[in-house]
Amino acid sequence: MVTQKTIATLLGISQPTVGAVLGKHSNRSKIGVSPELRQRILDKAQELGYRPNLFAQAMTGARTRVIGVIFYPDSVGSTSPQETQLCAGIERAGYRAITVRGIRGKNADEGAVYVRDLVDQMLDLRVDGVMIAFGSSYVPTSELMRLMKAGVPVVTVNGELHPGIAHVAVDVEAGMELLVEHLLSFGYRRLLLSDSPPFSTSEHLKSFRYSDLRRAAFIKALERRKAEVVQLGFVDQDKPALPAALRQRKRPVGIIAANRVPAIGQGEFEAGAKLIESLVRHRIPADAILFRNDTALQGALRATQELGVRVPEQYGMTGHDGVIWGQYGSHPFTTIRMPYREIAEKALQLLLAQIENGIDTESCSIRVPGYLIAGATTRQTASEPPHT
Amino acid sequence: MVTQKTIATLLGISQPTVGAVLGKHSNRSKIGVSPELRQRILDKAQELGYRPNLFAQAMTGARTRVIGVIFYPDSVGSTSPQETQLCAGIERAGYRAITVRGIRGKNADEGAVYVRDLVDQMLDLRVDGVMIAFGSSYVPTSELMRLMKAGVPVVTVNGELHPGIAHVAVDVEAGMELLVEHLLSFGYRRLLLSDSPPFSTSEHLKSFRYSDLRRAAFIKALERRKAEVVQLGFVDQDKPALPAALRQRKRPVGIIAANRVPAIGQGEFEAGAKLIESLVRHRIPADAILFRNDTALQGALRATQELGVRVPEQYGMTGHDGVIWGQYGSHPFTTIRMPYREIAEKALQLLLAQIENGIDTESCSIRVPGYLIAGATTRQTASEPPHT
DNA sequence: CTGAAAGCGCTTACAG
DNA sequence: CTGAAAGCGCTTACAG
Numbered sequence: 001m002v003t004q005k006t007i008a009t010l011l012g013i014s015q016p017t018v019g020a021v022l023g024k025h026s027n028r029s030k031i032g033v034s035p036e037l038r039q040r041i042l043d044k045a046q047e048l049g050y051r052p053n054l055f056a057q058a059m060t061g062a063r064t065r066v067i068g069v070i071f072y073p074d075s076v077g078s079t080s081p082q083e084t085q086l087c088a089g090i091e092r093a094g095y096r097a098i099t100v101r102g103i104r105g106k107n108a109d110e111g112a113v114y115v116r117d118l119v120d121q122m123l124d125l126r127v128d129g130v131m132i133a134f135g136s137s138y139v140p141t142s143e144l145m146r147l148m149k150a151g152v153p154v155v156t157v158n159g160e161l162h163p164g165i166a167h168v169a170v171d172v173e174a175g176m177e178l179l180v181e182h183l184l185s186f187g188y189r190r191l192l193l194s195d196s197p198p199f200s201t202s203e204h205l206k207s208f209r210y211s212d213l214r215r216a217a218f219i220k221a222l223e224r225r226k227a228e229v230v231q232l233g234f235v236d237q238d239k240p241a242l243p244a245a246l247r248q249r250k251r252p253v254g255i256i257a258a259n260r261v262p263a264i265g266q267g268e269f270e271a272g273a274k275l276i277e278s279l280v281r282h283r284i285p286a287d288a289i290l291f292r293n294d295t296a297l298q299g300a301l302r303a304t305q306e307l308g309v310r311v312p313e314q315y316g317m318t319g320h321d322g323v324i325w326g327q328y329g330s331h332p333f334t335t336i337r338m339p340y341r342e343i344a345e346k347a348l349q350l351l352l353a354q355i356e357n358g359i360d361t362e363s364c365s366i367r368v369p370g371y372l373i374a375g376a377t378t379r380q381t382a383s384e385p386p387h388t
Numbered sequence: 389m390v391t392q393k394t395i396a397t398l399l400g401i402s403q404p405t406v407g408a409v410l411g412k413h414s415n416r417s418k419i420g421v422s423p424e425l426r427q428r429i430l431d432k433a434q435e436l437g438y439r440p441n442l443f444a445q446a447m448t449g450a451r452t453r454v455i456g457v458i459f460y461p462d463s464v465g466s467t468s469p470q471e472t473q474l475c476a477g478i479e480r481a482g483y484r485a486i487t488v489r490g491i492r493g494k495n496a497d498e499g500a501v502y503v504r505d506l507v508d509q510m511l512d513l514r515v516d517g518v519m520i521a522f523g524s525s526y527v528p529t530s531e532l533m534r535l536m537k538a539g540v541p542v543v544t545v546n547g548e549l550h551p552g553i554a555h556v557a558v559d560v561e562a563g564m565e566l567l568v569e570h571l572l573s574f575g576y577r578r579l580l581l582s583d584s585p586p587f588s589t590s591e592h593l594k595s596f597r598y599s600d601l602r603r604a605a606f607i608k609a610l611e612r613r614k615a616e617v618v619q620l621g622f623v624d625q626d627k628p629a630l631p632a633a634l635r636q637r638k639r640p641v642g643i644i645a646a647n648r649v650p651a652i653g654q655g656e657f658e659a660g661a662k663l664i665e666s667l668v669r670h671r672i673p674a675d676a677i678l679f680r681n682d683t684a685l686q687g688a689l690r691a692t693q694e695l696g697v698r699v700p701e702q703y704g705m706t707g708h709d710g711v712i713w714g715q716y717g718s719h720p721f722t723t724i725r726m727p728y729r730e731i732a733e734k735a736l737q738l739l740l741a742q743i744e745n746g747i748d749t750e751s752c753s754i755r756v757p758g759y760l761i762a763g764a765t766t767r768q769t770a771s772e773p774p775h776t
Numbered sequence: 777c778t779g780a781a782a783g784c785g786c787t788t789a790c791a792g
Numbered sequence: 793c794t795g796a797a798a799g800c801g802c803t804t805a806c807a808g
Binding site for chain 1 (some may be wrong): 439440441442443444446447461462466467468469470471472473475476479484485486487488489508509511512513514657686687689690693711713716717718
Binding site for chain 1 (some may be wrong): 800803804
């Protein structure tokens with residue numbers, strides 16, 4: 001291994017002089033070096049292929065210029081390709097992105113334990129900051145605070161909002177507005193939100209959860225249009241009572257319905273299928289369904305084939321997230337494309353600001369709007385509502 | 389930060405004694421410590437939340453127990469979820485998986501430069517070994533040798549075989565055999581291999597490339613069955629001359645055909661679509677098509693809707709890789725599921741053996757067979773061949 | 777402008 | 793069984 005000392009010895013000078021030229025803070029070094037010597041040092045370093053020892057640098061307490069990224073892997077240990085785009089933004093900013101994962105014996109489902117382990121690793125690696133993309137999975141605020149207290153700024157991406165921690169997420173409300181507007185303008189009248197049962201009973205979390213934000217946004221979008229919103233609750237077992245509002249056909253109506261079992265991982269496909277089966281079986285007069293994400297939409301679409309239901313004529317369907325496969329199936333999806341590049345940029349801005357100016361515990365939350373992609377799971381020409 | 393010294397001072401003993409208990413090689417330390425003292429040290433460490441400084445440990449030249457994993461990100465910087473499963477295997481073995489990516493300004497398409505940068509990072513991080521999953525993208529052997537020479541063992545996963553470097557890959561030949569057998573047993577007779585034009589003209593690489601392996605496996609599987617194989621070449625422009633072998637209907641025939649433009653990234657979808665369009669347009673009498681991967685199959689399947697071609701009656705279609713979405717579309721795919729878990733395990737075995745016993749430059753290449761998934765893009769009951 | 781010293785937190789010899 | 797020392801490769805004060 002060629003070190004600063006190697007170079008110093010060869011050049012007959014002292015090691016710190018070499019460090020002043022090759023070190024990471026060479027610009028603000030107090031050691032003056034003549035231009036000629038500097039050049040000789042640089043030449044020799046180049047010639048020998050000198051690379052600074054990262055570990056030695058880190059020992060001195062300097063910045064590592066490494067940003068840790070934590071993803072929530074699915075049950076088989078894989079990571080969403082979209083999420084990995086967060087790393088691309090980090091590289092563009094001149095930092096290194098390091099991804100760590102849980103170590104053996106840890107059950108990925110035990111959210112809190114898993115996160116604790118990842119946070120430990122981040123502290124061990126002395127990263128300058130942490131980005132955490134855990135989707136809607138549980139992250140204890142205390143673990144994030146552990147990083148912040150150790151001087152490591154944190155920004156969460158999508159997922160929940162934690163008090164005092166910077167947060168960047170897709171704007172659920174704006175996306176919902178786009179979807180509702182799109183559906184109504186193409187003649188759909190009875191819009192059904194495929195809702196999720198609550199995972200957690202924590203009151204604290206309630207106001208931050210994706211499902212809750214989404215439900216609130218749905219209600220808001222419909223009420224803005226003077227439309228009534230009815231709650232059907234769980235529709236996967238008994239046939240729900242159908243409110244009068246669903247009988248009339250002119251005015252838009254919002255319907256909120258859910259399956260009893262929460263969808264996780266691949267279960268999303270089945271959850272989507274199950275919902276559409278329930279709607280058909282109970283003859284619930286919805287004509288457009290807003291699914292939680294593209295995976296659920298895909299599962300539902302498949303089920304419509306077997307049920308003999310026509311899409312988009314009989315049911316319009318929308319997803320969320322804009323996965324690439326959704327654009328290449330039998331019906332390209334009408335969905336909201338997740339603005340991951342913009343999210344990555346904003347998240348990085350928040351992180352870098354804190355790395356450079358110190359940690360900021362003023363809650364800062366940024367919402368980035370997604371884009372509507374109009375596909376073939378909804379009508380492409382305005383027409384009369386079905387069920388007439 | 390609580391260090392060994394903190395604990396030593398509090399306990400009134402010397403720091404190396406603490407190190408002998410809490411250090412990574414505490415078992416084979418030459419320093420004897422009484423059980424009582426050992427316990428007191430452990431208790432105090434626990435109480436103060438002591439964590440060893442990874443950087444200080446690495447400075448002493450000890451193993452880092454970190455394995456670097458290098459993926460080839462697609463054009464938008466995302467990573468295949470399947471590939472990230474490699475990391476899960478590493479964790480199960482008690483190592484840490486670290487993923488690095490290129491730094492700014494690097495064009496991911498400039499394969500060699502990109503890889504050089506990643507290799508530098510791996511060396512800087514003093515990883516114990518490197519796993520590299522670059523698909524069929526270009527990796528210069530010299531870069532891998534740079535790691536090996538620095539004492540860092542390397543194993544490549546899928547992609548090409550490099551002389552002297554351990555390699556684990558899906559068994560293309562076995563997969564081809566499964567597909568051909570499946571198609572023939574369900575009555576398909578004229579099997580068309582969707583081939584790729586060569587990317588590289590390097591003679592050296594030719595014997596290792598996925599497309600070449602695949603083509604050879606196809607020919608082998610058909611010749612084993614005394615079937616003739618005809619080369620149509622490029623079919624995306626002019627109508628090819630159809631050999632007599634394609635006119636007769638009883639005996640199986642293998643057909644090799646390609647589009648002129650290589651498919652990369654999302655272009656795979658279009659490539660699949662383009663091939664099926666060419667077949668229909670030129671009335672090429674194939675009745676089953678073996679696509680390069682599931683993405684191409686999906687693109688082709690979509691095109692069949694627009695072309696009014698019936699799948700699986702008129703054309704049977706198979707993919708490769710077994711992406712999860714392929715199981716949930718209008719036609720669940722007949723495909724070969726990539727045995728990623730087994731691949732990860734084998735790759736890790738090869739890597740750990742070298743980490744523990746020193747680098748081994750005897751070329752070691754392991755092929756892991758995939759699994760056939762019989763779906764709805766091929767017939768599910770034996771029947772007569774079409775075009776009769 | 778240049779050199780000698782201290783220190784980061786460990787591990788690994790080497791003395792008592 | 794226990795302590796004092798050297799060294800890994802840097803950075804950052806402090807002398808000349």
